[in-house]
Amino acid sequence: MAGPDTMNADIKTRNRKRIYELLFSNPSMTKPELAAQLSLSLPTVHANLTALLKDGLVRENGFRENTGGRKARDYSIVKDARLAVGLDITMHHVTAVAVNVAGEIIDMIRLRRNFEFTDLYMQRLGLLVDQLIVQAGIPRNRILGVGLGVPGLVTEDCRRIFYGKILDFEGASVEDFSKYIDFHCALFNDAKAAGFAEFWRQTELQDAFYIMLSSNVGGAVYKGGSISSGKNRCAGEIGHVKIDARGPRCYCGQYGCLDCYCAASVLASRYDGSLEAFFRDLNGGGAEAKLIWDVYLDHLAKAVSTIRLLFDCPIIIGGYVGQYLDSWLDDLRKRIKALDSFNTPLEDVRTCRFKKESIAAGGALYFINEFLESI
Ligand SMILES: [Zn+2]
Structure with a gap:
Protein backbone atom coordinates (compact mmCIF):
# COMPACT_ATOMS: atom_id res chain seq x y z
CA MET A 1 0.00 0.00 0.00
CA ALA A 2 1.23 3.49 -0.80
CA GLY A 3 2.26 5.50 2.26
CA ILE A 19 -2.52 23.15 -14.10
CA TYR A 20 -0.18 22.75 -17.07
CA GLU A 21 -2.89 20.98 -19.12
CA LEU A 22 -5.42 23.74 -18.49
CA LEU A 23 -2.89 26.40 -19.44
CA PHE A 24 -2.07 24.32 -22.54
CA SER A 25 -5.70 24.37 -23.69
CA ASN A 26 -6.13 28.13 -23.14
CA PRO A 27 -4.25 31.12 -24.57
CA SER A 28 -3.71 32.43 -21.01
CA MET A 29 -5.16 32.20 -17.50
CA THR A 30 -4.90 33.89 -14.12
CA LYS A 31 -4.37 32.17 -10.76
CA PRO A 32 -7.99 32.72 -9.64
CA GLU A 33 -9.25 31.25 -12.93
CA LEU A 34 -7.01 28.20 -12.57
CA ALA A 35 -8.03 27.74 -8.93
CA ALA A 36 -11.74 28.03 -9.76
CA GLN A 37 -11.70 25.72 -12.79
CA LEU A 38 -9.62 23.04 -11.08
CA SER A 39 -11.18 23.39 -7.60
CA LEU A 40 -7.76 24.00 -6.09
CA SER A 41 -6.75 26.47 -3.40
CA LEU A 42 -4.89 29.62 -4.46
CA PRO A 43 -1.75 28.62 -2.46
CA THR A 44 -1.66 25.25 -4.31
CA VAL A 45 -1.97 27.01 -7.69
CA HIS A 46 0.68 29.52 -6.61
CA ALA A 47 3.16 26.83 -5.52
CA ASN A 48 2.73 24.85 -8.74
CA LEU A 49 2.96 27.89 -10.97
CA THR A 50 6.14 28.98 -9.20
CA ALA A 51 7.67 25.55 -9.92
CA LEU A 52 6.49 25.58 -13.56
CA LEU A 53 7.92 29.10 -13.99
CA LYS A 54 11.21 27.99 -12.50
CA ASP A 55 11.35 25.05 -14.93
CA GLY A 56 10.74 27.44 -17.83
CA LEU A 57 7.51 25.70 -18.84
CA VAL A 58 5.19 28.60 -18.04
CA ARG A 59 5.60 32.36 -18.39
CA GLU A 60 4.03 35.48 -16.90
CA ASN A 61 2.38 37.86 -19.34
CA GLY A 62 1.84 40.82 -17.00
CA PHE A 63 -1.43 41.82 -15.37
CA ARG A 64 -5.01 41.33 -16.45
CA GLU A 65 -8.02 43.27 -15.11
CA ASN A 66 -10.25 41.02 -13.05
CA THR A 67 -14.04 41.23 -12.94
CA GLY A 68 -13.82 42.48 -9.35
CA GLY A 69 -11.58 45.36 -10.48
CA ARG A 70 -8.47 43.68 -9.00
CA LYS A 71 -5.56 43.01 -11.23
CA ALA A 72 -4.36 39.42 -11.57
CA ARG A 73 -1.21 38.10 -13.18
CA ASP A 74 -1.75 36.33 -16.46
CA TYR A 75 0.07 33.06 -17.32
CA SER A 76 0.55 30.89 -20.37
CA ILE A 77 2.69 27.96 -21.43
CA VAL A 78 6.09 28.54 -23.02
CA LYS A 79 5.58 26.96 -26.43
CA ASP A 80 9.26 26.64 -27.19
CA ALA A 81 10.23 25.32 -23.75
CA ARG A 82 11.12 22.11 -25.58
CA LEU A 83 11.18 21.17 -29.26
CA ALA A 84 11.57 18.05 -31.32
CA VAL A 85 12.71 17.43 -34.86
CA GLY A 86 10.92 15.18 -37.31
CA LEU A 87 12.27 13.79 -40.59
CA ASP A 88 10.31 12.41 -43.52
CA ILE A 89 12.60 10.17 -45.52
CA THR A 90 11.43 9.28 -49.02
CA MET A 91 12.96 7.98 -52.22
CA HIS A 92 13.80 11.45 -53.59
CA HIS A 93 13.46 13.88 -50.66
CA VAL A 94 14.12 14.45 -47.01
CA THR A 95 11.96 16.92 -45.11
CA ALA A 96 12.96 18.13 -41.67
CA VAL A 97 10.60 20.01 -39.36
CA ALA A 98 10.98 21.52 -35.89
CA VAL A 99 7.89 21.21 -33.71
CA ASN A 100 7.20 23.00 -30.41
CA VAL A 101 5.30 21.66 -27.39
CA ALA A 102 2.06 23.09 -28.78
CA GLY A 103 2.48 20.83 -31.81
CA GLU A 104 3.19 23.72 -34.18
CA ILE A 105 5.74 23.39 -36.97
CA ILE A 106 8.01 26.38 -36.34
CA ASP A 107 10.50 25.78 -39.14
CA MET A 108 11.31 23.32 -41.90
CA ILE A 109 13.81 22.41 -44.63
CA ARG A 110 13.03 20.26 -47.65
CA LEU A 111 16.00 18.68 -49.33
CA ARG A 112 15.96 17.04 -52.75
CA ARG A 113 18.16 14.02 -52.28
CA ASN A 114 17.82 10.46 -53.49
CA PHE A 115 17.87 7.90 -50.71
CA GLU A 116 20.92 5.70 -50.49
CA PHE A 117 21.94 3.49 -47.62
CA THR A 118 25.42 4.98 -47.38
CA ASP A 119 27.54 6.76 -44.81
CA LEU A 120 27.44 9.90 -46.97
CA TYR A 121 23.66 9.98 -46.90
CA MET A 122 23.57 9.52 -43.11
CA GLN A 123 26.11 12.35 -42.76
CA ARG A 124 23.77 14.53 -44.81
CA LEU A 125 20.89 13.68 -42.46
CA GLY A 126 22.99 14.80 -39.48
CA LEU A 127 23.88 18.01 -41.28
CA LEU A 128 20.22 18.64 -42.15
CA VAL A 129 19.16 18.32 -38.50
CA ASP A 130 21.92 20.74 -37.46
CA GLN A 131 21.00 23.18 -40.25
CA LEU A 132 17.37 23.18 -39.13
CA ILE A 133 18.28 23.81 -35.50
CA VAL A 134 20.51 26.74 -36.46
CA GLN A 135 17.95 28.13 -38.92
CA ALA A 136 15.19 27.95 -36.29
CA GLY A 137 17.48 29.42 -33.61
CA ILE A 138 16.78 26.63 -31.14
CA PRO A 139 19.15 26.10 -28.19
CA ARG A 140 20.36 22.51 -28.55
CA ASN A 141 19.55 21.64 -24.93
CA ARG A 142 15.86 22.16 -25.66
CA ILE A 143 15.72 19.43 -28.31
CA LEU A 144 13.96 16.34 -27.01
CA GLY A 145 14.80 14.05 -29.90
CA VAL A 146 14.54 13.30 -33.60
CA GLY A 147 11.75 11.12 -34.98
CA LEU A 148 12.33 9.60 -38.43
CA GLY A 149 9.33 8.66 -40.56
CA VAL A 150 10.26 5.97 -43.09
CA PRO A 151 8.37 4.03 -45.79
CA GLY A 152 8.71 0.70 -44.03
CA LEU A 153 7.46 -1.33 -41.11
CA VAL A 154 9.26 -0.72 -37.84
CA THR A 155 9.62 -2.84 -34.71
CA GLU A 156 7.63 -1.85 -31.63
CA ASP A 157 10.71 -0.40 -29.90
CA CYS A 158 11.17 2.01 -32.87
CA ARG A 159 14.70 0.72 -33.46
CA ARG A 160 14.66 -1.49 -36.55
CA ILE A 161 13.03 -1.62 -40.00
CA PHE A 162 11.81 -5.17 -40.56
CA TYR A 163 10.04 -4.55 -43.87
CA GLY A 164 11.37 -1.94 -46.25
CA LYS A 165 11.02 -2.78 -49.93
CA ILE A 166 10.43 0.78 -51.18
CA LEU A 167 13.90 1.99 -50.15
CA ILE A 181 22.64 12.98 -35.23
CA ASP A 182 23.50 14.11 -31.70
CA PHE A 183 20.04 13.48 -30.25
CA HIS A 184 17.91 10.59 -29.14
CA CYS A 185 16.36 9.10 -32.32
CA ALA A 186 13.42 6.82 -33.06
CA LEU A 187 12.07 5.24 -36.28
CA PHE A 188 8.41 5.27 -37.28
CA ASN A 189 6.37 3.89 -40.14
CA ASP A 190 5.44 6.91 -42.30
CA ALA A 191 1.66 6.40 -42.24
CA LYS A 192 1.61 5.67 -38.50
CA ALA A 193 3.61 8.86 -37.89
CA ALA A 194 1.24 10.90 -40.09
CA GLY A 195 -1.76 9.31 -38.37
CA PHE A 196 -0.27 10.09 -34.98
CA ALA A 197 0.04 13.78 -35.96
CA GLU A 198 -3.55 13.76 -37.18
CA PHE A 199 -4.95 12.18 -34.00
CA TRP A 200 -2.68 14.01 -31.54
CA ARG A 201 -4.71 15.64 -28.74
CA GLN A 202 -7.98 15.20 -30.67
CA THR A 203 -9.83 14.09 -27.58
CA GLU A 204 -13.16 13.70 -29.37
CA LEU A 205 -11.61 11.01 -31.59
CA GLN A 206 -11.27 7.69 -29.82
CA ASP A 207 -11.54 5.33 -32.77
CA ALA A 208 -10.62 6.37 -36.30
CA PHE A 209 -8.78 5.28 -39.43
CA TYR A 210 -6.20 7.40 -41.21
CA ILE A 211 -5.43 6.89 -44.90
CA MET A 212 -2.16 8.30 -46.15
CA LEU A 213 -2.12 9.04 -49.88
CA SER A 214 1.52 9.98 -50.41
CA SER A 215 4.41 8.53 -52.47
CA ASN A 216 3.00 5.26 -51.18
CA VAL A 217 -0.38 4.47 -49.66
CA GLY A 218 -0.51 3.60 -45.98
CA GLY A 219 -2.85 3.73 -43.06
CA ALA A 220 -3.15 3.83 -39.31
CA VAL A 221 -5.75 2.32 -37.03
CA TYR A 222 -6.57 4.51 -34.04
CA LYS A 223 -8.29 2.60 -31.28
CA GLY A 224 -9.22 3.74 -27.78
CA GLY A 225 -7.01 6.82 -28.09
CA SER A 226 -3.82 5.28 -29.45
CA ILE A 227 -2.40 3.83 -32.67
CA SER A 228 -2.98 0.10 -32.88
CA LYS A 242 -6.19 -5.98 -53.49
CA ILE A 243 -8.34 -3.94 -55.84
CA ASP A 244 -7.88 -6.13 -58.92
CA ALA A 245 -6.00 -9.44 -59.00
CA ARG A 246 -5.23 -8.83 -62.70
CA GLY A 247 -3.90 -5.36 -61.97
CA PRO A 248 -0.30 -4.11 -62.13
CA ARG A 249 2.44 -5.56 -59.96
CA CYS A 250 2.92 -3.74 -56.66
CA TYR A 251 6.33 -3.18 -55.07
CA CYS A 252 5.26 -5.69 -52.40
CA GLY A 253 5.30 -8.44 -55.04
CA GLN A 254 1.52 -8.87 -55.22
CA TYR A 255 -0.78 -7.67 -58.00
CA GLY A 256 -3.40 -4.94 -58.09
CA CYS A 257 -2.83 -3.46 -54.62
CA LEU A 258 -4.48 -0.12 -53.83
CA ASP A 259 -0.99 1.42 -53.81
CA CYS A 260 -0.83 0.92 -57.60
CA TYR A 261 -4.04 2.96 -58.02
CA CYS A 262 -3.95 5.59 -55.29
CA ALA A 263 -0.30 6.54 -54.68
CA ALA A 264 0.34 10.22 -55.43
CA SER A 265 2.56 9.20 -58.36
CA VAL A 266 -0.51 7.86 -60.21
CA LEU A 267 -1.62 11.49 -60.53
CA ALA A 268 1.77 13.18 -60.77
CA SER A 269 3.58 10.86 -63.19
CA ARG A 270 2.23 12.54 -66.32
CA TYR A 271 2.99 15.96 -64.87
CA ASP A 272 6.73 15.60 -64.44
CA GLY A 273 6.20 14.21 -60.95
CA SER A 274 4.41 17.37 -59.80
CA LEU A 275 1.18 16.82 -57.91
CA GLU A 276 0.67 20.57 -57.85
CA ALA A 277 0.79 20.65 -61.66
CA PHE A 278 -1.74 17.83 -61.81
CA PHE A 279 -4.23 19.67 -59.59
CA ARG A 280 -3.63 22.94 -61.43
CA ASP A 281 -4.60 21.21 -64.66
CA LEU A 282 -7.55 19.46 -63.00
CA ASN A 283 -8.90 22.67 -61.47
CA GLY A 284 -8.40 24.42 -64.83
CA GLY A 285 -10.63 21.82 -66.48
CA GLY A 286 -7.89 19.76 -68.18
CA ALA A 287 -9.51 16.76 -69.91
CA GLU A 288 -6.68 14.29 -69.25
CA ALA A 289 -6.44 15.26 -65.58
CA LYS A 290 -10.21 14.85 -65.23
CA LEU A 291 -10.04 11.37 -66.69
CA ILE A 292 -7.19 10.29 -64.38
CA TRP A 293 -8.91 11.83 -61.36
CA ASP A 294 -12.22 10.13 -62.10
CA VAL A 295 -10.60 6.68 -62.06
CA TYR A 296 -8.54 7.61 -58.99
CA LEU A 297 -11.59 8.74 -56.99
CA ASP A 298 -13.46 5.55 -57.87
CA HIS A 299 -10.63 3.44 -56.48
CA LEU A 300 -10.34 5.60 -53.39
CA ALA A 301 -14.09 5.31 -52.83
CA LYS A 302 -13.80 1.51 -52.97
CA ALA A 303 -11.02 1.55 -50.39
CA VAL A 304 -12.89 3.91 -48.05
CA SER A 305 -16.05 1.78 -48.36
CA THR A 306 -14.09 -1.31 -47.33
CA ILE A 307 -12.61 0.46 -44.30
CA ARG A 308 -16.04 1.74 -43.27
CA LEU A 309 -17.45 -1.77 -43.40
CA LEU A 310 -14.62 -3.16 -41.30
CA PHE A 311 -14.24 -0.38 -38.74
CA ASP A 312 -17.37 1.80 -38.85
CA CYS A 313 -15.48 4.81 -37.53
CA PRO A 314 -14.36 8.29 -38.69
CA ILE A 315 -12.02 8.05 -41.68
CA ILE A 316 -9.48 10.79 -42.22
CA ILE A 317 -7.84 11.11 -45.62
CA GLY A 318 -4.42 12.71 -45.64
CA GLY A 319 -1.01 12.58 -47.24
CA TYR A 320 0.19 14.49 -50.30
CA VAL A 321 -3.12 13.94 -52.14
CA GLY A 322 -5.21 14.45 -48.98
CA GLN A 323 -4.12 18.08 -48.80
CA TYR A 324 -5.93 18.81 -52.09
CA LEU A 325 -9.09 16.85 -51.31
CA ASP A 326 -11.21 19.48 -49.54
CA SER A 327 -12.92 20.69 -52.70
CA TRP A 328 -13.49 17.11 -53.89
CA LEU A 329 -14.86 15.67 -50.67
CA ASP A 330 -18.52 15.89 -51.75
CA ASP A 331 -17.72 14.09 -54.99
CA LEU A 332 -15.84 11.36 -53.10
CA ARG A 333 -18.68 10.98 -50.59
CA LYS A 334 -21.17 10.52 -53.47
CA ARG A 335 -19.04 7.71 -54.88
CA ILE A 336 -18.79 6.08 -51.44
CA LYS A 337 -22.55 6.38 -51.00
CA ALA A 338 -23.11 4.58 -54.28
CA LEU A 339 -21.19 1.60 -52.85
CA ASP A 340 -22.77 1.68 -49.39
CA SER A 341 -25.01 -1.27 -48.45
CA PHE A 342 -26.29 0.29 -45.22
CA ASN A 343 -26.85 3.94 -46.16
CA THR A 344 -24.73 5.18 -43.26
CA LEU A 365 5.29 14.73 -31.89
CA TYR A 366 6.26 11.35 -30.47
CA PHE A 367 8.93 13.10 -28.39
CA ILE A 368 6.69 16.07 -27.58
CA ASN A 369 4.02 13.68 -26.37
CA GLU A 370 6.48 11.78 -24.21
CA PHE A 371 7.62 15.08 -22.69
CA LEU A 372 4.08 16.31 -21.98
CA GLU A 373 3.24 13.01 -20.29
CA SER A 374 6.25 13.45 -18.04
CA ILE A 375 5.19 16.86 -16.71
ZN1 LIG B 1 1.18 -4.32 -52.48
Missing part, protein backbone atom coordinates in the same frame (compact mmCIF):
# COMPACT_ATOMS: atom_id res chain seq x y z
CA PRO A 4 1.07 9.07 2.93
CA ASP A 5 4.28 10.55 1.47
CA THR A 6 3.81 8.70 -1.84
CA MET A 7 0.16 9.72 -1.96
CA ASN A 8 1.07 13.37 -1.33
CA ALA A 9 3.71 13.20 -4.06
CA ASP A 10 1.10 11.72 -6.44
CA ILE A 11 -1.38 14.48 -5.69
CA LYS A 12 1.35 17.09 -6.19
CA THR A 13 2.31 15.64 -9.57
CA ARG A 14 -1.31 15.41 -10.59
CA ASN A 15 -1.99 19.06 -9.63
CA ARG A 16 1.06 20.22 -11.56
CA LYS A 17 -0.10 18.27 -14.61
CA ARG A 18 -3.69 19.54 -14.35
CA ASP A 168 15.42 -1.48 -49.96
CA PHE A 169 16.58 -0.91 -46.39
CA GLU A 170 15.20 -3.94 -44.60
CA GLY A 171 17.09 -4.67 -41.38
CA ALA A 172 18.36 -1.08 -41.01
CA SER A 173 18.51 0.12 -37.43
CA VAL A 174 18.08 3.45 -35.68
CA GLU A 175 21.84 3.44 -35.07
CA ASP A 176 22.42 3.46 -38.85
CA PHE A 177 20.34 6.61 -39.23
CA SER A 178 21.46 8.38 -36.08
CA LYS A 179 25.22 7.97 -36.55
CA TYR A 180 25.59 11.70 -37.25
CA SER A 229 -0.38 -1.63 -35.05
CA GLY A 230 -1.65 -5.19 -34.71
CA LYS A 231 0.07 -8.45 -33.82
CA ASN A 232 2.45 -8.32 -36.78
CA ARG A 233 2.60 -4.52 -36.94
CA CYS A 234 0.85 -4.37 -40.31
CA ALA A 235 -2.64 -3.34 -39.15
CA GLY A 236 -3.97 -0.52 -41.31
CA GLU A 237 -1.77 -1.32 -44.34
CA ILE A 238 -4.58 -0.35 -46.67
CA GLY A 239 -2.12 0.22 -49.52
CA HIS A 240 -1.94 -3.54 -50.03
CA VAL A 241 -5.65 -4.30 -50.12
CA PRO A 345 -24.05 8.93 -42.79
CA LEU A 346 -20.98 10.21 -44.60
CA GLU A 347 -19.88 13.13 -42.39
CA ASP A 348 -17.31 10.85 -40.80
CA VAL A 349 -15.36 10.68 -44.04
CA ARG A 350 -13.13 13.73 -43.65
CA THR A 351 -9.96 15.36 -44.90
CA CYS A 352 -6.84 15.82 -42.81
CA ARG A 353 -6.09 18.77 -40.52
CA PHE A 354 -2.31 18.52 -41.14
CA LYS A 355 -2.21 19.65 -44.75
CA LYS A 356 1.56 19.41 -45.03
CA GLU A 357 4.47 17.56 -43.45
CA SER A 358 2.33 15.24 -41.36
CA ILE A 359 4.90 12.40 -41.47
CA ALA A 360 7.78 14.56 -40.21
CA ALA A 361 5.50 16.28 -37.68
CA GLY A 362 4.31 12.91 -36.37
CA GLY A 363 7.89 11.78 -35.80
CA ALA A 364 8.58 14.92 -33.77
